[in-house]
Amino acid sequence: MGTAPGPADLVVAAFRGLEYTALLLATGMLVLRRLARRAPGLGWVRPRLRPALAVAFVAGLSVVVGEGGLAAGSLSAGPVAAYLTTGLPGLARTLRVVAEALALLAPPEGRGVAAALALAIVALAAAGHAAAVPWGVPVDALHLLGAGLWAGGILALATLRPPEGWRGPSARALLERFSPVAIPAFLATVTTGVLRGSQELQVLRDVVATSYGQVLGMKVLGVLAMVPLSVLAWRRAIASPRLEAGVAVLVVGAAAVLAAYPLPPGRVAELEEAERAGAAASALPREGDLTLGGRAGQVLVGLTVRPGRPGPNQILIYLLPLEGEEAAAGIPATIRLGGRSIPTEVCGPTCRRAEIRLRGGEELAVRVGSEVGGIASFRLPGLPAPDGSGLLEHAQRRMHTLRTYRLEEVLASGLATVRASYAFEAPDRARISVRGGATRILVGGKEYFRPRPGARWRVEPGPPLRVPVFVWDSFLPPVAPRIVGAAVVDGVRTRIVSFAGSGSLPIWFRLWVDGTGLVRRAEMRAQGHFMDHRYSGFDAPIEIGPPPGA
Numbered sequence: 001m002g003t004a005p006g007p008a009d010l011v012v013a014a015f016r017g018l019e020y021t022a023l024l025l026a027t028g029m030l031v032l033r034r035l036a037r038r039a040p041g042l043g044w045v046r047p048r049l050r051p052a053l054a055v056a057f058v059a060g061l062s063v064v065v066g067e068g069g070l071a072a073g074s075l076s077a078g079p080v081a082a083y084l085t086t087g088l089p090g091l092a093r094t095l096r097v098v099a100e101a102l103a104l105l106a107p108p109e110g111r112g113v114a115a116a117l118a119l120a121i122v123a124l125a126a127a128g129h130a131a132a133v134p135w136g137v138p139v140d141a142l143h144l145l146g147a148g149l150w151a152g153g154i155l156a157l158a159t160l161r162p163p164e165g166w167r168g169p170s171a172r173a174l175l176e177r178f179s180p181v182a183i184p185a186f187l188a189t190v191t192t193g194v195l196r197g198s199q200e201l202q203v204l205r206d207v208v209a210t211s212y213g214q215v216l217g218m219k220v221l222g223v224l225a226m227v228p229l230s231v232l233a234w235r236r237a238i239a240s241p242r243l244e245a246g247v248a249v250l251v252v253g254a255a256a257v258l259a260a261y262p263l264p265p266g267r268v269a270e271l272e273e274a275e276r277a278g279a280a281a282s283a284l285p286r287e288g289d290l291t292l293g294g295r296a297g298q299v300l301v302g303l304t305v306r307p308g309r310p311g312p313n314q315i316l317i318y319l320l321p322l323e324g325e326e327a328a329a330g331i332p333a334t335i336r337l338g339g340r341s342i343p344t345e346v347c348g349p350t351c352r353r354a355e356i357r358l359r360g361g362e363e364l365a366v367r368v369g370s371e372v373g374g375i376a377s378f379r380l381p382g383l384p385a386p387d388g389s390g391l392l393e394h395a396q397r398r399m400h401t402l403r404t405y406r407l408e409e410v411l412a413s414g415l416a417t418v419r420a421s422y423a424f425e426a427p428d429r430a431r432i433s434v435r436g437g438a439t440r441i442l443v444g445g446k447e448y449f450r451p452r453p454g455a456r457w458r459v460e461p462g463p464p465l466r467v468p469v470f471v472w473d474s475f476l477p478p479v480a481p482r483i484v485g486a487a488v489v490d491g492v493r494t495r496i497v498s499f500a501g502s503g504s505l506p507i508w509f510r511l512w513v514d515g516t517g518l519v520r521r522a523e524m525r526a527q528g529h530f531m532d533h534r535y536s537g538f539d540a541p542i543e544i545g546p547p548p549g550a
Contacts (some may be wrong), residue, residue: 004482015062022056023120023156026103027145027154030114032160035177042174044163046066049108056120057100064093066539067371087384092126099123121145127371134334134343136196143192149185153178224251281319285500289480290385292498292507293525294366296372298322298414299331299364300527301326302508308482309384310359317344317352318506320527321372322414325349332374334366350506358383372414381484388481388497395497396476398517402426402468406537414529423537426467429544441547471531472509473525475501487512487518490536 031046036045102117125140125496156176162171194396283304285291290308294301315335319328329349335342337356360383366376402424409420419435432440441448447462478499485496494512501507505526512521518538524531 012063012066015059015066015273019052019056019059019063020124021098022052022059023117023124024148024152025159026056026113026152027117027121027148027158028154028156030117031149031153031181032156032174032178034393035174035181039428042170045160045174047159049113050104053100053104053113055545057097057104060097060100060120065096067093088303092123096120096123096127121148131318134341135429136173136534137356139192139195141205143196146185146189146192150182150189150436153182153185167382195369244541248309282348283316283353284506285480287480290380290383290482290484290498291480291500291508292378293375293500293510293523294378295374295412295414295525295530296366296376297370298368298372298528298529299328299368299374300506300525301376302506302525303364303366303376304379304480305358305380305383311357312360313356315344315354315356316347317354317366319350319352319368320506321370322528324527330370332366332369334369336367337362341367355476379485381482385482387485388483388499389478391483391495391497392478392481392499392511394517395511395513395519398472403539404537404542405468405535406542407540408534409499410532413528414530423542423544424467425542425544426468428465428467430465430467431544441544441545443546446546450547457549470519471501471522472501472511475503475505475507477502487498490515490534492520494520 006360020535027047028171029049029052031051032045032047035476036042044159046409048481058153065411084475099116103120106112106116122141123136123146125144126137129183157174157413160174162168162174164170242247283303285302288307290305292303294303298321300318300320304318306314306316317333317335319331319333321327321331328351333344333352333353335344335356340352342356347353358380360380362380364378364380366373366378368376403426405424405426409422410501411418418437421433428444430440430442432442437452439453440451442462442465445462445464446462448458449458449460479502481497481499483495484498487494487496492514494510494514496510498508498510507526509525510523511519513519519535521535522533526531
C-alpha cells in the first residue's frame with residue numbers, strides 16, 4: 001500500500017507550502033515588531049505585515065477549495081461546502097480561512113492580528129494528520145507556533161535592511177533581543193517535531209525505508225543546517241540572514257509535502273501488522289448480535305455489540321468511506337463513553353474493535369478521525385435487547401397490504417443532500433418529485449419524465465414497478481433484528497427495530513413501527529447512501545396518472 005502523494009496532492013501541497021510560509025512569516029514579523037518597540041526603540045524595524053497576511057489568506061483559500069474539489073471530484077459548491085463542514089478536520093479548514101481573513105482585516109498594530117494568527121495555526125494543525133492521533137492536534141499546534149516564533153522570525157529578518165547593514169550596531173541590538181525568543185522556540189519546535197514524528201513513524205528505519213520518512217529526514221536536515229547559520233548570523237560572521245531564510249523556506253516546503261500524504265506510514269504499518277497476524281476479522285454482524293448503523297461525515301459506521309449482554313462486550317466498528325475499503329484502511333476510530341476515550345485496534349481494512357464492559361442504556365460516540373469523518377452517536381438499548389423478528393414480520397405483513405401511501409425522503413452522500421417526495425398507488429403507479437428538480441411519473445410500463453419544473457414531459461418505457469415496495473425489501477431476511485427503543489413519530493407511539501441487511505452489501509436499517517404494524521419512519525445506512533424516510537397517507541385517496549398534455 002503506497003503512501004506517496006499523487007500529482008494533484010503535490011499541487012495542493014505547493015499552495016499549502018506558500019500558506020505555511022506566509023503564516024510563519026507573519027508570525028515572525030509580529031515578534032520583531034514587538035521586540036523593536038522595547039526601549040530604546042528600533043524605528044527601522046517596520047516589516048510589511050499585510051502582504052504576508054494577504055498571501056496566507058489567498059493560499060489558504062486555494063488549499064481548502066482544492067482539497068474539497070479533490071475529495072468531491074468536482075468544484076461544485078454543494079459537495080465542496082459539505083466537505084469543508086464535515087467533522088473536525090472539515091470545520092478546522094473553514095475556521096482556518098476565516099481566521100486568516102480576520103487577520104488580514106484587523107488593524108496591523110492591534111492585538112487582533114496576533115489572536116487571529118494563533119487561531120489559524122491551531123486550525124491548521126487540526127485540519128491535518130494530527131487530528132487522527134491522540135494529542136496530535138495540541139502537539140502539532142505547539143510545533144507550528146514554535147516554528148512561527150523561530151523560523152518565522154528568521155524569515156522576517158530577511159525582509160529587513162538595517163541602516164548600517166547586518167554587521168552594524170542596530171542589527172546587533174535586534175539580534176540580541178531576538179535570541180532569547182528564538183532559542184526556546186527552536187527547542188520547542190524540535191521537541192514537538194520529534195513527538196509528531198514518533199506518532200507517524202513506527203520504527204527508526206521508516207525514515208529511510210518510506211517516502212514519507214525520507215521527506216521527514218530532509219526536513220530534519222534542513223532544521224539542523226539552520227543551527228550553524230543562526231550562530232554565524234548572531235556572531236555577525238555572515239552579512240545577511242537571507243541564506244538562513246532560504247533554508248527555512250525549504251524546511252517549510254518539506255512540511256507541506258508531508259501534509260499532502262494521504263496515509264502516513266504509522267497507520268500503514270498498523271494495518272499491515274494486523275493483516276500479517278491474520279486479524280482481518282469482519283466487523284459485520286451475525287445472528288445474536290446487537291447492531292446499529294450510523295454515519296460520521298462521509299463514512300458509513302456500523303456498530304455491533306457482541307454478545308450484547310450486561311458485562312464484558314466486544315465492540316466491532318465497521319468503517320466504509322465513499323472511496324471504498326482501501327481508503328478505509330487508514331482511518332482511525334476511537335470510542336467515547338461516559339467522558340472517557342477508548343482506543344480501538346485494527347482488525348481488518350474496515351474493522352476496528354475494542355473490549356468494553358456495558359450495563360445497557362449507554363451512549364457511545366464513535367469518532368472517525370479521517371478528513372472525511374466525524375462523530376457517529378449511538379444510544380444503546382437495555383441489555384439484552386429483545387428480539388425484533390416478530391415486530392419486523394408484523395410490519396412487513398401490514399405494509400404490504402397498503403394500496404396507497406406517501407413518503408418524504410432525505411438522501412445524503414456526505415457530499416450533497418437531495419430531498420424528494422414520493423406517492424405510490426398499487427399495483428404499478430408512482431410519482432417522484434425531487435425538490436427543485438426532476439419529476440418522474442410511472443404508470444404501468446411507461447415513464448413520464450420532466451427534468452425541471454416548467455420543462456416539457458418526455459415519454460419512454462419505464463422500469464417494472466410493483467406497489468407496495470419498500471427500501472428494505474431487497475435485503476431480507478434480516479440479520480440480528482433487535483428492538484432498540486421506542487419513540488413518538490407524528491404523534492403516534494412506535495417501537496424501533498434495528499437490523500442489518502443480508503447479502504454481500506454492508507447495509508443497516510432502523511424502522512419505527514406503530515401498534516398496527518405501519519412503519520412511520522425508516523433509516524437506511526449504506527456506503528454513500530444515508531437515507532431517511534417518513535411515511536404517511538396510508539390508504540388515503542391518491543390518483544396517479546399521465547400528466548396533462550404528455
